[in-house]
Amino acid sequence: MEAPNSFKTLKADLLSGKYSTVDLVDYYLSRIHAFDGEIQSILTITDEIAFKKAKKADALIKKLKAKAFAEYPLLGVVVGYKDMFLKDGVRTTAGSRVLNGYVAQYSATAVEKLETAGAITIAKLNQDAWAHGASGENSDFFITKNPYDKARVAGGSSSGSAAAVASDFCLIALGTDTGGSVRQPASFTNLVGLKPTYGAISRWGVIAMSSSLDTVGVIGKNIADVKQTYDVLKGEDGHDSNVRLQTKSFDPGKKVTIGIPKEFFAERLDPEVKTKVEEVINTYQQMGHKIINISLPHTKYGISVYYIIQPAEVSSNLARYDGVRYGKDRLAFGSEAKRRIMLGSFVLSAGHYDAYYLKAMKVRNLIKMELEKAYEKVDVILAPVSPTPAFKIGEKQGDPISMYLSDIFTVTANLTGTPSVAIPGGFSKSGLPIGFQLMGPRFSEDLLFNLGQKYQAQTDWHTRKAVL
Amino acid sequence: MAKLSEKQVRYVAGLSRLTLTKAEVKNFQTELSQIIDHFSELNEVEVDNVEPMSHPTGLTDVLADDEPNPTSSLTSNKALNATNKIHNNYFVVPQLIDKED
Numbered sequence: 001m002e003a004p005n006s007f008k009t010l011k012a013d014l015l016s017g018k019y020s021t022v023d024l025v026d027y028y029l030s031r032i033h034a035f036d037g038e039i040q041s042i043l044t045i046t047d048e049i050a051f052k053k054a055k056k057a058d059a060l061i062k063k064l065k066a067k068a069f070a071e072y073p074l075l076g077v078v079v080g081y082k083d084m085f086l087k088d089g090v091r092t093t094a095g096s097r098v099l100n101g102y103v104a105q106y107s108a109t110a111v112e113k114l115e116t117a118g119a120i121t122i123a124k125l126n127q128d129a130w131a132h133g134a135s136g137e138n139s140d141f142f143i144t145k146n147p148y149d150k151a152r153v154a155g156g157s158s159s160g161s162a163a164a165v166a167s168d169f170c171l172i173a174l175g176t177d178t179g180g181s182v183r184q185p186a187s188f189t190n191l192v193g194l195k196p197t198y199g200a201i202s203r204w205g206v207i208a209m210s211s212s213l214d215t216v217g218v219i220g221k222n223i224a225d226v227k228q229t230y231d232v233l234k235g236e237d238g239h240d241s242n243v244r245l246q247t248k249s250f251d252p253g254k255k256v257t258i259g260i261p262k263e264f265f266a267e268r269l270d271p272e273v274k275t276k277v278e279e280v281i282n283t284y285q286q287m288g289h290k291i292i293n294i295s296l297p298h299t300k301y302g303i304s305v306y307y308i309i310q311p312a313e314v315s316s317n318l319a320r321y322d323g324v325r326y327g328k329d330r331l332a333f334g335s336e337a338k339r340r341i342m343l344g345s346f347v348l349s350a351g352h353y354d355a356y357y358l359k360a361m362k363v364r365n366l367i368k369m370e371l372e373k374a375y376e377k378v379d380v381i382l383a384p385v386s387p388t389p390a391f392k393i394g395e396k397q398g399d400p401i402s403m404y405l406s407d408i409f410t411v412t413a414n415l416t417g418t419p420s421v422a423i424p425g426g427f428s429k430s431g432l433p434i435g436f437q438l439m440g441p442r443f444s445e446d447l448l449f450n451l452g453q454k455y456q457a458q459t460d461w462h463t464r465k466a467v468l
Numbered sequence: 469m470a471k472l473s474e475k476q477v478r479y480v481a482g483l484s485r486l487t488l489t490k491a492e493v494k495n496f497q498t499e500l501s502q503i504i505d506h507f508s509e510l511n512e513v514e515v516d517n518v519e520p521m522s523h524p525t526g527l528t529d530v531l532a533d534d535e536p537n538p539t540s541s542l543t544s545n546k547a548l549n550a551t552n553k554i555h556n557n558y559f560v561v562p563q564l565i566d567k568e569d
Contacts, residue, residue, distance in 0.1 A: 105546045198524045204540075212523050239540055241530035304507045315484060322485070324561050326550035330485055338486055342496055343503060345483040356507060361520035363513050368521060400499060401506055417524020442524075 001027050003168040005463065007077060007225045010171065011069055014061055014076050021054040021061070021076045021120065028078055028122055032169050035468045038150060040142045041163035043083050044091045044124040050078070053120045060118075072118030074232060079114055080123045080170040082161045084131060086205040087111050087121065094207045095157075096129040097140040098321050098332040108205025109237040110174055110216050117232045122170050125160030129334050130318065131176055131209045133157045134184060134406035135396065138336040143393060146188060147466035148432055152390040155185030161219045162189040166466050172220045172229055178210050179306055180385070180410025182217030183422035187385035187435025190424045190464060192226045192452070194218045195410075196234070197442045198417030204239035210313035213306075213414045222462050223423070223452040230445060246443040252450050258284055259294040259378030264409050266300075270388040276426040276434040277384045283458060284382070284451075294374050294381070298367045299412050305367065306411040307404055308347050308360035315344025339400065368416045372441070380451060381439040384409055385422045389432035413439055421448045424461040433461075471501045 001019055004010035013019055019027070029047055036042050057076050060068040069075050083093050086104035093099040107115075115121065128138035136144040136159025144159035146152040147166045154163040158175025162185030165173050175182040177195035186193025194217050201216040208214060216233065220226040236243045260281060265274060285291050318341055323329035333341070347356035374381065386406060396403040413420040420439040427433055438448045456462055477496045481488045488496070544557060553560040 102550055105542055105550065199527075241532070242525055242527065244525065244527065298513070301510060301513060304510050307503065308507060319485070324551065324553065324559055325547070331487060333486070338484075338488075338492070339496070339499065341484045341486060342477075342480050342500060345480045346500065346504070349480065349483060356504075358520055359510050359513075359515065360507075361522060362515040362518040363510055365518050365521035366513065366515065368524070401503060404503075415524075 003027065003031070004171060006222055007074070007171070007228055010076055015066060021057040022051065024076065024078060025050045025054045025120060025122065028169055031167065032123070035167055036169065039145050039147060039163050039167050039468070041126050041144045041154070041160040041167065041169060042080070042123045043093060043095070043126050043141060043160070046087075046090055046121050046123060049090070050120050050122045053115070057118060057120065073228060074114060075118030077119045077172055078122050078170045079119045080125045080161065080164045080173040081111060081121065082127050082158050082173070082175045083124045084127065084176050084207045085111050085124075085174060086207070087124070090124060092124065092207075093141075094130050095127040095139045095141065096332070096334065096337065097328065099327045100140075102326050106205060109202040109239060110206065110233055113232055114174075114229070123164065125158075125164050125173060127160055128157035128336070130207070130314070130337050131157040131178055131181055132314070132336045132340055134180065134403055135159070135391070136185070137393065137397060138334065140334050145393075146390045147468060148189065149390065149430075152392055152432070153188070155188035155386075155390060157181040158185050158217070158219065162186055162191055162193070165189070165191055165219050165221065167468060168465070172218065172225055175217045175219055176206060176209070177215050177217040177414065178213045179310060179407045179414050182219060183410050183420060183435070183437055184386050184406065186219050186422045187424070188390040188433060190433035190461065190466070192220050192223055192424070192462065193422040194226050194230055194445070195413055195420045196230060196445060197419045199242045199244055200419070200443065200445070201230075201233045202237040202240035202243050204237055208317045210310040211317065212313060213310060215414070223421070223449050223456055226421070227449040248443050248446070250447045250450070255288045255290065256379035256447070256451065257290045257292060257377070259292055259374055259381045261294050261296045261299065261381060261383060263296055263299050264383040268387050268405070268408065269384060272428045273384050273386070273388060273434050277382070277436045280425045280436045280455070281382060283455060287454060287458070292378060294378060296370055296374060296412070298363065298370050301363050302367060302411045302415060303404055303408055305360045305363045305415060306407065307343070308356050309364065311340040311344035312348050312357055313344070314340045315348065364415050367412065371412065371416050371418065375441045379440070380444070380448065383437055383439065385435040385437045386410070389428050389434055409437070418442050419445050419448060421452055423452050423455060426461050472497050
């Protein structure tokens with residue numbers, strides 16, 4: 001059998017009886033056993049939970065046929081979760097030894113929503129510990145490999161989420177995106193990665209990293225699947241008080257104005273990435289959309305602003321890990337977690353607060369105002385996701401600044417609370433995936449999906465698979 | 469900015485409740501200084517009359533009813549099941565006050 005490439009194929013296959021949901025879970029598990037020894041994307045396999053749910057799904061399909069999918073929009077969709085997501089009764093580690101052995105006492109809203117919609121949980125996925133990283137190398141357990149070149153990183157911090165979907169260990173995965181942690185690994189593995197509007201999806205039950213920046217994100221094989229998952233996830237749950245949905249209507253056939261920010265094409269950008277993203281721009285131009293050059297001069301300070309605000313919030317959020325109520329004590333923190341806690345405590349400490357933290361909050365506002373102004377002139381912004389394709393394992397270890405700069409094009413969306421979708425845009429000469437991102441104003445997800453779907457209708461990059 | 473002193477690093481570690489080895493302290497003196505140096509680019513940015521932004525939503529004062537909510541509470545059994553430091557159905561915390569105080 002072959003793994004389904006979309007929810008659409010999955011539904012057709014299950015309805016026609018090509019395979020059952022139980023067969024599908026069997027198939028994914030056989031791939032996991034054959035290949036994850038090398039890819040190392042999984043921290044915990046939840047096979048018992050998966051089989052139990054699959055049997056229920058098969059019974060529903062048998063009884064209700066097509067109607068089952070109207071009632072359960074994600075019926076039979078096999079999903080993996082970054083280990084930031086709590087699932088009641090299942091080991092949840094955040095990729096850190098501090099929580100090794102911790103069994104979640106309740107489930108995240110995102111997990112409950114997907115399961116209620118019929119999705120089947122197959123695994124908890126590897127990640128940089130506490131979501132601190134842009135490569136997956138900061139996992140306290142092992143380093144996830146890129147399915148397209150196993151000497152390279154899968155990206156991070158949602159390394160396992162990207163590698164597992166790209167390896168056909170599951171059809172969709174959830175991650176978290178605080179500074180690019182869903183979009184960058186998605187673009188390193190030829191997948192679609194959604195970082196939604198801050199306040200669109202509840203983070204209840206998701207381990208907190210940096211609370212003014214954290215979002216729940218989706219990694220999938222195409223825009224339609226990611227949109228369908230987002231539609232299930234979005235909305236208030238009464239627990240995350242930041243969630244207030246707004247709907248923005250738009251004309252799906254409309255030709256839009258796409259802004260190209262020159263700061264995102266500066267000298268730091270790898271020439272192959274530049275060429276590919278320029279090809280994407282041409283594709284949109286040929287569809288009749290208007291391309292205009294814009295400037296976002298303050299975004300170049302994004303990394304400094306991000307690496308002040310984020311560690312400050314990390315130092316606060318990780319203060320709760322003292323080994324009293326769960327987990328191990330603070331001696332168990334790995335080196336990157338310690339680095340960020342230290343950095344955060346420093347920028348918040350008396351005598352440094354004004355110079356660093358307060359200043360960063362003000363520059364953050366400048367970036368937000370600058371972006372809002374840009375959206376008065378353009379509908380969306382198109383830019384590269386990462387300055388380079390996937391880099392070699394070890395290449396940036398021991399050089400935190402170089403690692404932090406990997407986030408240069410992605411942090412803008414987090415700092416401003418706006419949505420961005422990473423979309424496959426082709427491959428480098430050596431066969432490494434290269435992605436681009438479509439960014440838009442708050443709650444413009446549907447417009448971004450619409451434009452992404454138009455691109456995917458004309459290209460087939462997203463249908464290519466890694467050879468394991 | 470000049471390299472952080474050993475004393476400064478130990479002070480920040482104290483604020484962070486982290487116990488560092490000698491080697492870690494030495495390493496942080498260099499590494500944190502380098503990262504903080506990178507932040508000096510923010511000195512170029514004019515921020516007079518700019519309000520600090522702490523949050524992207526603009527929401528203020530989202531308040532919950534002051535009532536116990538069973539959907540966001542754990543039973544005491546569940547709450548206690550992730551630690552073995554329990555006494556009479558309570559968490560055992562490190563001692564904060566000297567017995568003689």
